[in-house]
Amino acid sequence: MPIYEYACRQCGHTFERLVMPPATSAEVAPCPSCRSADLERVPSRLSVSSEASRQANVQRARKLGTKEAREKEVADLEVIAHHTD
Numbered sequence: 001m002p003i004y005e006y007a008c009r010q011c012g013h014t015f016e017r018l019v020m021p022p023a024t025s026a027e028v029a030p031c032p033s034c035r036s037a038d039l040e041r042v043p044s045r046l047s048v049s050s051e052a053s054r055q056a057n058v059q060r061a062r063k064l065g066t067k068e069a070r071e072k073e074v075a076d077l078e079v080i081a082h083h084t085d
């Protein structure tokens with residue numbers, strides 16, 4: 001679920017909001033500091049959650065790589081077996 005960072009144009013307060021897609025500015029809660037709805041969505045920085053999911057992808061890729069390597073070993077053994085026939 002995306003977390004967007006918002007900046008208040010009235011007081012400059014920045015805060016994060018968990019937003020259900022599709023997100024519109026009308027669905028975003030007002031500034032927690034001054035209650036203004038005049039908000040600007042700022043490009044999100046690398047959050048902890050996205051960093052964690054990126055690391056999960058790397059770990060999944062490593063697992064896939066290990067599985068492929070194992071399957072290649074099996075294939076090589078089959079080639080050897082056919083050679084001895």
Ligand SMILES: [Zn+2]
Nearest residue numbers: 008011031034
């Ligand atoms: Zn504000």
